Amino acid sequence: MAAPVLTSLYKTAFVTGASRGLGRAFAEMLLAEGVRVWGTARDARRLDQWDQRAGFTAVVLDLRDGALAETVFARAAEQAGGFDLVINNAGYGIFADALESSADVWHGQIEDMLQTPLRIGRLALRGMAMRGRGCLVNVSSLAVEFPIPYMSGYNVAKAGLSAWSESMAYELAGTDVAVIDLRPGDFRTDFNRAAERAERGVNRSRMQAVWLRLEATLDASPLPERAAADLRRALLRRHRGVLRTGSFFQARLAPLLVRFAPGSWRFASQRKYFGLK
Ligand SMILES: NC(=O)c1ccc[n+]([C@@H]2O[C@H](COP(=O)([O-])OP(=O)(O)OC[C@H]3O[C@@H](n4cnc5c(N)ncnc54)[C@H](OP(=O)(O)O)[C@@H]3O)[C@@H](O)[C@H]2O)c1
Numbered sequence: 001m002a003a004p005v006l007t008s009l010y011k012t013a014f015v016t017g018a019s020r021g022l023g024r025a026f027a028e029m030l031l032a033e034g035v036r037v038w039g040t041a042r043d044a045r046r047l048d049q050w051d052q053r054a055g056f057t058a059v060v061l062d063l064r065d066g067a068l069a070e071t072v073f074a075r076a077a078e079q080a081g082g083f084d085l086v087i088n089n090a091g092y093g094i095f096a097d098a099l100e101s102s103a104d105v106w107h108g109q110i111e112d113m114l115q116t117p118l119r120i121g122r123l124a125l126r127g128m129a130m131r132g133r134g135c136l137v138n139v140s141s142l143a144v145e146f147p148i149p150y151m152s153g154y155n156v157a158k159a160g161l162s163a164w165s166e167s168m169a170y171e172l173a174g175t176d177v178a179v180i181d182l183r184p185g186d187f188r189t190d191f192n193r194a195a196e197r198a199e200r201g202v203n204r205s206r207m208q209a210v211w212l213r214l215e216a217t218l219d220a221s222p223l224p225e226r227a228a229a230d231l232r233r234a235l236l237r238r239h240r241g242v243l244r245t246g247s248f249f250q251a252r253l254a255p256l257l258v259r260f261a262p263g264s265w266r267f268a269s270q271r272k273y274f275g276l277k
Helices: 021-032 044-050 066-080 103-131 152-171 204-219 224-236 248-260 263-273
Strands: 012-015 036-041 056-060 085-088 094-096 134-139 177-184 196-198 241-245
Touching: 012 021, 012 066, 021 036, 021 085, 021 224, 036 044, 036 066, 044 056, 056 066, 066 103, 085 103, 094 103, 094 204, 103 134, 103 152, 103 177, 134 152, 152 177, 152 241, 177 224, 224 241, 241 248, 248 263
Parallel strands: 012 036, 012 085, 036 056, 085 134, 094 196, 134 177, 177 241
Antiparallel strands: none
16 A cells, blocks of 8 residues: 555645744655645745745744734635645744843743744634644644743743643544644754843853753754654644654653653752752
């Protein structure tokens, strides 16, 4: 029997944050399978790499303007004749002390990383529900289970996104519309380089130690192509719900330990891991 191909299930896809990192790997994987991809970045020039690529349409989208993001998405969906697959991937981190930095910093991050993906996700699911099929992939994080110190806004946004994915799974149960709550561990991308950092205040040296740990982990982590291959397999078997991807330890062992070990163990091991005395 011939192996199933993605285009038998998904002919069109919308991928946010396709200019680099995980989003780029997802878009590459889909194009290689013959799926038509609408990929986004904040600046069209960052999508020059896709210029002339058959099947790719560049879209300018900034998470910071949620209402405009909805309009941009709706326009692209109309052009595509509806999306079979939407990957809510774009995102960034803010590394700062929760108590020392302005509340606006955190509100902004939650707005960009939670509210806007929810706006796009809702529109995507409405379109899929009308057509009776499709899949929404919300790119969350292992940070839902292992929150990263000094990235509280990020942790909150990802936890909210995962909670929304699960809520939608209940509301869409029994239909052919699926939601995948994708939780990557660390992947070698520009994520740390692009993060907004504010290491100051009384906790400066603690923050520096945590940052060094984050840098070291990311440098030693798998390439985004692995996440794309895991996602491809999950899409082909029409997976729904949580999907973990990453190193063996982060994607398999750590979540298992979380499930069976007491919360105090997780807290103590996280503290030790980040050198937080
Ligand atoms: N790398 C990891 O270890 C890791 C682990 C868990 C989860 N994740 C999640 O995976 C997703 C992709 O991250 P990545 O590692 O691939 O990071 P990355 O290499 O920094 O890529 C981020 C992508 O998001 C876009 N983006 C950033 N801020 C945006 C904004 N305000 N509005 C619109 N687009 C924006 C960027 O596009 P521009 O060209 O416009 O900058 C870029 O395409 C994120 O949601 C991240 O939280 C990553």
